[in-house]
Amino acid sequence: MAKHRVYLIPGFFGFTHMGEKPAERIVYFGHVRDVLLEGFQKRGHTAEVESVTGHPTASLEVRARLILRTLEESASGDDAAIHLIGHSTGGVDARGLVSAWLPRQAPHLLERVRSVVSVATPHHGAPMASFFQQDRRGEMLLRLLWLFTVFSLRRGPRPMMFLAFRLFYALSETGHQLGFQATLLDQVTRLMAHLTPTEQATLEEFLDQVGKDQSIIGDLTPEKMVGFNQGNPDRPGVRYGSVITGAPPPSFLGMLRAITGKQDPGMGDLVSFRMLDPQPEVIYGAYSFLYKKSAPDSRELRTPDPSPTHDRLLRDIFGEEYRHRSDGVVPTRTQLWGELITAAVADHLDVLGHFDEPPEHVGWLKSGSHFRAPQFQGLWDRVIDFMVDGSQVRA
Structure with a gap:
């Protein structure tokens, strides 16, 4: 059986877990880790899946050093294939680690890196x-x-x-x-x-x-990311792929969908008990604020044109206006790097399993994405296929 070591790298504000009580513990990659372990096993592979502890807002350099330390402590005892999965800023961390740090500090580990997967990552900068x-x-x-x-x-x-x-x-x-x-x-x-x-x-x-x-704030501006991309080219022999997210733009209809949980809310929902509760409206207001500040149409955000294949896939998922989308934090058009593994109508943390489907899943913002367990499972199945057998891109 092939053996793999998968490292989950948190993004901006990243943490491994918070809380001691099992019923209330927040695990950043908890749902992802479970689905990865099950997916590798079903495919006849053994895998160790580990979440990397990092600094929530430190510079890319500090964060890369922390990831490198984790790899050296846990991966040096075997020859398993190494895969890096970075969510949000974690995808930038993973690219910098493979391009700059491993060649200098741990070339023996670089030889084992097979893939770098970025999920909702601002590869060309985050206007926010x-x-x-x-x-x-x-x-x-x-x-x-x-x-x-x-x-x-x-x-x-x-x-x-x-x-x-x-x-x-x-x-x-x-x-x-x-x-x-x-x-x-x-x-x-x-x-x-x-x-x-x-x-x-x-x-x-x-x-x-x-x-x-x-420091990470300054590192993620579109201007700084131009320099990062120029100084951190992809490593030969490493497969790069991305998962792209985009949530519904804020609107009155979107607010109704987010608050009621219905795809087609009616007039009766306007006077429902849930609509009289001010909490969901304030939460949706926070989402609207973040979406606006993510500035998907920002002039400072310069992104290369996708290939015709990628362009068609993104249009199929998000519609003709995908270049004007955001997941509430990161513009959709800045997330593409390498192969397009899959794309999903989802907000920034939906893809980690933090969506509204209690009791197992608890959402982050009421974005109205309607991302649920079947989409979550399908997305991560495609990521596993990408890591294990190099299957082609599927929308």
């Missing part, structure tokens, strides 16, 4: 990075973005999750007038219900790291 660079407000928004991501994915108390969303939304609109301070975020952290001291300390540590080092 330029927004977060603007002023002190950007740091506070980043910390709140982290908070409501944690609250959304955690099976915890909705009031505290809602508070995090409201703070983010208010600060994004009028924060410079309201005079929010970083200490307010610390107060929110301390107020979190049902957190053990260890859980609270872990979360506060991440928030502190975000506050002290946000």
Whole structure:
């Protein structure tokens, strides 16, 4: 049986897990790890799947060093094929590791790298990075973005999750007038219900790291990514593939779909109990804000034209206007690198299994993507095929 080592590299704000209680633990790649292990086994292969611990907002260089350390500690004892899967910024991390760091620091490991898979990765830059660079407000928004991501994915108390969303939304609109301070975020952290001291300390540590080092923001601007791409060419013998995501653009109909969970909501849904609940509307408002700031039409974002085959596949999935799409964080047109493994109507964290299908799956934002378990399984089956047997691109 062929043996594989798969390393899952988290993206911006990435973490391996958060929380001690099994029923409430957030595992960034938890659902992905399960489906990968099962998929390799079904194909007659053995695999070790490991999530890489990294710094949430440190520079690409710092993040690459952390990944390299993980590989050296875990992969040096055998000759298994190595595959790197990076979500969001993790895809950029993986490319930099294979192009620059492994040739210099661990050529014996480079020889074993078979594939680099990027998932919802800003290969040509993320315009949102330029927004977060603007002023002190950007740091506070980043910390709140982290908070409501944690609250959304955690099976915890909705009031505290809602508070995090409201703070983010208010600060994004009028924060410079309201005079929010970083200490307010610390107060929110301390107020979190049902957190053990260890859980609270872990979360506060991440928030502190975000506050002290946000180098990754500058590294991800479209201008900086031009230089990164020029200085980090693909390595011969390594197969590069990408999974591309795009969520529905914000709209009134989209809000109804996201809140009701119905693809074709009717007038009766306007007066439903769920519509009278303000929480989903605020959460959808946060999604709309992020989608706008992802700036899929930004002039600073310069992306090469896809091949005719890739262009046709993307049009089949997203429609004629796919170049104007975003997954709520990363523009769709900046995500293509190497082969197109598959594409999905999904928001930025849907593809990790963080979508609305309780009790197993808990969503991040109400984007109205309607991404569910069958799409999740099909997407990762195609990734496994890409790693294992080099199957052709399928839409």
